[in-house]
Amino acid sequence: MSRPANPELPNRILAAAEEIVAAEGHHSLNMRVLAKKVGITATTIYNYFKDKDNLLLQLEVRIAENLNDRIRHIDPALDPAQYLYEFGVIYLDFAKENPRLYRLYMESEVCVDEHGCIMRTDENYKQLYFPYYAARNTLERHAGKYTPEVGATLGWVLLHGFASLMSSGRLQPAEGQTLEELREQFFRFYITL
DSSP: OOOOSOTTHHHHHHHHHHHHHHHHOGGGOOHHHHHHHHTSOHHHHTTTOSSHHHHHHHHHHHHHHHHHHHHHTSOTTSOHHHHHHHHHHHHHHHHHHOHHHHHHHHHSOOOBOTTSOBOTTSTTHHHHTHHHHHHHHHHTTSOOSSOHHHHHHHHHHHHHHHHHHHHHTOOOOOTTOOHHHHHHHHHHHHTTO
């Protein structure tokens, strides 16, 4: 990769990629279409991103930072249960508002080591896993049933599963129940971890 001549171009490329992924999903991202949308050649993209996978990873970081910024606005002085409730609302709202971006961020493959564990040395790890650590730090203030590590993992699994089902349109409330009622019941359960 040569040194980028235009420091604003990577952001423009990522913004255009985000628009495409938000509208059509990450599997529809085509470098030629992306380049045309930005007004550059496809080759120019590779001056800023090693390959399509690198561009998608940087887009995931951009998406994660969007969610993380929302989470950072939660008052850390809140009671842990209220903090987790606010956290969950933000997380689910993000997934509902951005279903295709959420899927790229949360459901695309990640790099794993030989034991199948996520590689924590990656420079983007902190941005990509900020929601987990925000919940874990809150649980450290909460005398729950589980250690903060286990509670955060279980809570994240529950929240992610609910968000994935909701954003895909596959979440079906019980007969006579609205989706909003199911969501509120989920939060009451979720904050008891």
